[in-house]
Amino acid sequence: xxxxxxxxxxxxxxxxxxxxxxxxxxxxxxxxxxxxxxxxxxxxxxxxxxxxxxxxxxxxxxxxxxxxxxxxxxxxxxxxxxxxxxxxxxxxxxxxxxxxxxxxxxxxxxxxxxxxxxxxxxxxxxxxxxxxxxxxxxxxxxxxxxxxxxxxxxxxxxxxxxxxxxxxxxxxxxxxxxxxxxxxxxxxxxxxxxxxxxxxxxxxxxxxxxxxxxxxxxxxxxxxxxxxxxxxxxxxxxxxxxxxxxxxxxxxxxxxxxxxxxxxxxxxxxxxxxxxxxxxxxxxxxxxxxxxxxxxxxxxxxxxxxxxxxxxxxxxxxxxxxxxxxxxxxxxxxxxxxxxxxxxxxxxxxxxxxxxxxxxxxxxxxxxxxxxxxxxxxxxxxxxxxxxxxxxxxxxxxxxxxxxxxxxxxxxxxxxxxxxxxxxxxxxxxxxxxxxxxxxxxxxxxxxxxxxxxxxxxxxxxxxxxxxxxxxxxxxxxxxxxxxxxxxxxxxxxxxxxxxxxxxxxxxxxxxxxxxxxxxxxxxxxxxxxxxxxxxxxxxxxxxxxxxxxxxxxxxxxxxxxxxxxxxxxxxxxxxxxxxxxxxxxxxxxxxxxxxxxxxxxxxxxxxxxxxx
Ligand code: BES
Ligand code: ZN
Numbered sequence: 001x002x003x004x005x006x007x008x009x010x011x012x013x014x015x016x017x018x019x020x021x022x023x024x025x026x027x028x029x030x031x032x033x034x035x036x037x038x039x040x041x042x043x044x045x046x047x048x049x050x051x052x053x054x055x056x057x058x059x060x061x062x063x064x065x066x067x068x069x070x071x072x073x074x075x076x077x078x079x080x081x082x083x084x085x086x087x088x089x090x091x092x093x094x095x096x097x098x099x100x101x102x103x104x105x106x107x108x109x110x111x112x113x114x115x116x117x118x119x120x121x122x123x124x125x126x127x128x129x130x131x132x133x134x135x136x137x138x139x140x141x142x143x144x145x146x147x148x149x150x151x152x153x154x155x156x157x158x159x160x161x162x163x164x165x166x167x168x169x170x171x172x173x174x175x176x177x178x179x180x181x182x183x184x185x186x187x188x189x190x191x192x193x194x195x196x197x198x199x200x201x202x203x204x205x206x207x208x209x210x211x212x213x214x215x216x217x218x219x220x221x222x223x224x225x226x227x228x229x230x231x232x233x234x235x236x237x238x239x240x241x242x243x244x245x246x247x248x249x250x251x252x253x254x255x256x257x258x259x260x261x262x263x264x265x266x267x268x269x270x271x272x273x274x275x276x277x278x279x280x281x282x283x284x285x286x287x288x289x290x291x292x293x294x295x296x297x298x299x300x301x302x303x304x305x306x307x308x309x310x311x312x313x314x315x316x317x318x319x320x321x322x323x324x325x326x327x328x329x330x331x332x333x334x335x336x337x338x339x340x341x342x343x344x345x346x347x348x349x350x351x352x353x354x355x356x357x358x359x360x361x362x363x364x365x366x367x368x369x370x371x372x373x374x375x376x377x378x379x380x381x382x383x384x385x386x387x388x389x390x391x392x393x394x395x396x397x398x399x400x401x402x403x404x405x406x407x408x409x410x411x412x413x414x415x416x417x418x419x420x421x422x423x424x425x426x427x428x429x430x431x432x433x434x435x436x437x438x439x440x441x442x443x444x445x446x447x448x449x450x451x452x453x454x455x456x457x458x459x460x461x462x463x464x465x466x467x468x469x470x471x472x473x474x475x476x477x478x479x480x481x482x483x484x485x486x487x488x489x490x491x492x493x494x495x496x497x498x499x500x501x502x503x504x505x506x507x508x509x510x511x512x513x514x515x516x517x518x519x520x521x522x523x524x525x526x527x528x529x530x531x532x533x534x535x536x537x538x539x540x541x542x543x544x545x546x547x548x549x550x551x552x553x554x555x556x557x558x559x560x561x562x563x564x565x566x567x568x569x570x571x572x573x574x575x576x577x578x579x580x581x582x583x584x585x586x587x588x589x590x591x592x593x594x595x596x597x598x599x600x601x602x603x604x605x606x607x608x609x610x611x612x613x
Contacts, residue, residue: 005143005320006380007132009050009085015041018204022152023178026214028123031104031111037138038099044094054083054144055103061088062097070096081383082132086139098139098398110598112272117215118231122159124215125289128276128600131321131384133208144317145427147204153178156214156376158192163269165211165231165282166201180278201283203262204425206317211282213269223248225261229445230270230290236378239293240270246300246342253341256415258334259313259420263348264306276598278302281309281331289562295530298497301339301351308334311420319386325375326433329396336397349468350498352397355416356465357505359394363458366391375399376430385604388563398463399453403437406447406466415440428455448497474499478506486518497530504536509576513546526552535565536588542572542582550585557589561597563604570605574612583613 002012010016019040024033053074061072070093075085088096102109112124113572127137154162155174174196218232221240226248228240248267267285270293279302280287286306292299296572312330330356340348366372372387375395379387404412419436433453438445452460475486487503495503504525520526525537526549538556541549557569573586590609595604 004145006382007082007321007384008141008143009052009140009142010081010146010397011048012051014049014322015045016146017045017148018042020138020140020148020150020410022138023155024152024212025155025178026094026125026157028111028125028157030365031125032111033100033102033137035138036099037140038097038508039095041094043175044092046092047090047098049088049090049099050141051086051088051139052083052132053086053100054078054133054136055106055140056086056136056139057086057101057103057488058086058139059435059473060089062099064095064097065219078267081381085590100179102137105599107408107599107603108136110274112215112274117272118233118236119216122216124213124231124272126213126215126271126275126600127211128280128287129210130153130208130280130415131324132208133600134210137210140207142207143320143533144206144208145319146426147206147427149198149200149202149204149319150210151493152198152212152366154197154212154214155194156197159216160214162197162199162214162216163217163267163283163285164213165200165205166199166211167264167284168197168199170196170198172196172198175574200438200456203283204457205283205314207428209281209283209314211280211285211287213271213287216582217269218268221420223251223262225251226266227270228270229285231272236270236290240268243293244268244303246432247303247307250300250304250338250342251336254307254311254334257337257341257416258308259417260273261310261425262309262315263573266310268303274598274601276563276601278562278564279305279306281313283310283314289560291531291560291562298530298532300343304338304342305331305335308338315420315424319427319429320379322377322379324377324384325392325396325399326428326430328392329375329394329400329475332393332397333400342586346410346468346470347498349466349471351504352401352466353468353471353474354498354502354505355394355397357502358390359398360458361505362390362394365389373459375454385600387605395459395463397563398459401464402448402453402460402462403441403444406444409487411441437524470599474502475506478503481515482511484515484524489522492523497528497533500525500528500533501536504540506532507540509540511540511543511544513544513548516541516546517548520549531556531560531562531565535568539568539572539576542569543576545577545579545582554585558593558596561601563601566605567608570608574609587613 004010004012017039021038024035026033038356061070063070071089078084093158106595108129114121114123117124142145174194213476216232217229218237219229220237221227222241222244230236230240251261251266263283265284269285269287270290273288273290275289278289308331312334313327318324318326336348371377434450528534570586575581
């Protein structure tokens with residue numbers, strides 16, 4: 001027994017599956033999926049084989065050739081982080097079939113009842129598998145080291161349609177034996193019967209990139225390789241088509257910088273507001289929060305980020321979450337290069353500035369847990385959702401930017417292209433990256449302390465705060481506010497969301513409630529549709545106990561389920577003021593809103609509240 005990943009039961013002595021064929025029957029009445037998974041191994045295997053599972057009821061494991069049962073056992077109780085260890089016993093099998101049902105509380109899945117959707121008529125379900133939640137949808141070797149191809153047949157009510165992180169190949173009637181005879185039980189809206197949607201993913205992907213969404217979906221074409229999907233509401237689809245019109249331009253910039261786009265299509269899916277992230281880079285079908293359509297200024301940056309993962313992340317993946325910076329640091333660097341090419345140097349510099357301030361704040365957050373200020377982290381016994389932070393993004397970005405400054409852009413661009421071409425469709429660790437770096441940029445280890453950067457805590461002395469006139473101006477205005485100077489209208493006339501976000505995040509938490517009221521009287525920040533700005537403002541309101549804005553805090557916590565906002569606002573309420581009133585508010589709002597959050601967000605907020613109440 002030799003685990004290859006602290007977050008998985010996958011064993012180094014067992015073969016890794018090369019293909020999984022999934023049949024999924026969606027039962028909306030019970031929020032479960034009745035399913036089977038047919039695994040193919042590269043060669044016949046005898047003896048134990050370990051899989052990850054969470055909350056799955058495994059009915060049987062069969063030899064698909066003879067239909068005879070194969071022995072299996074499932075560990076109990078589940079490990080608090082990894083879930084269950086499903087052990088099969090094979091005897092010279094090169095394939096096996098697992099028949100199982102998911103749990104209504106599957107950590108990857110959010111089941112929305114019709115009233116929770118935009119159209120209020122039909123239900124919706126979607127996945128969020130990153131980092132270790134694929135195992136709650138189907139048993140698998142749930143480590144990014146185990147890349148696998150898949151095909152899937154989704155049996156869904158006929159009024160719904162499905163999208164996946166895979167190529168759509170067919171929408172057809174169910175055939176005998178595909179669950180058509182199973183009672184639907186979903187009420188009047190499913191009287192029209194069922195349909196099967198078929199998909200294939202022919203490129204090997206880490207399990208965390210497995211994804212689907214099923215609902216009343218519509219789409220608009222926005223480019224030769226891009227459609228935007230969303231709930232079939234014309235206004236939403238129009239807004240999405242407008243917001244993402246520049247997708248093709250970005251793909252072309254990405255190709256110029258990083259090499260061919262290998263995934264054929266770059267479609268986008270706009271999710272319901274409870275989606276726990278701003279974006280998720282599911283291959284061929286990026287998932288996005290709908291708040292970008294309402295006035296977030298960060299839409300282009302977000303799409304650039306998820307697109308950049310098509311090279312740095314989806315083509316080259318971190319071997320385990322301990323090397324997560326390889327995914328997110330590289331992607332943050334690539335994102336800023338795309339933003340610079342499409343929107344200009346000023347935008348990119350502002351984004352680097354916001355990132356720099358964010359990185360410094362994370363150092364404060366982790367001051368008693370310095371392990372998570374490192375790039376390469378030890379995650380034994382650690383839930384990746386609990387330590388998710390800006391460090392892998394921004395310290396990783398700073399590291400790569402440092403190398404770029406050392407060798408110059410042309411040499412670094414050449415290095416990056418070669419790195420991607422060399423390791424594409426592989427999962428690698430920090431050591432592999434460093435070896436490749438030293439081999440291709442000879443002498444780099446004499447110029448930059450690579451060990452300090454990758455294994456040291458804190459921010460290395462040769463990290464770099466960006467200089468740009470707008471960034472410096474905003475920081476000095478924030479300093480002047482501390483002395484009582486309100487920003488003048490002419491100074492902020494051309495500010496977008498990023499400028500306000502940077503400004504607000506640099507105001508001291510110790511400002512007075514009256515100053516918050518004055519600022520809002522001038523600029524109506526509590527009402528903005530840009531949630532990055534709104535949340536930054538509400539955090540100041542909470543810190544200064546400006547109770548006039550607590551209704552807006554509650555409204556925000558009930559409107560948007562993005563984990564980053566929930567974590568910041570709930571933490572501010574229960575830790576920030578140290579008073580009972582805010583804690584009671586947090587508890588009540590969570591009790592009322594809990595059901596509307598994705599299970600991942602529910603879990604993280606529960607951890608925050610249980611630590612503090
Ligand atoms: N893959 C991440 C989101 C993620 C990371 C989900 C780890 C689960 C575990 C995605 O690419 C991402 O970084 N999203 C950011 C957006 C961004 C512009 C930095 C987000 O959602 O905040
Ligand atoms: Zn990312």
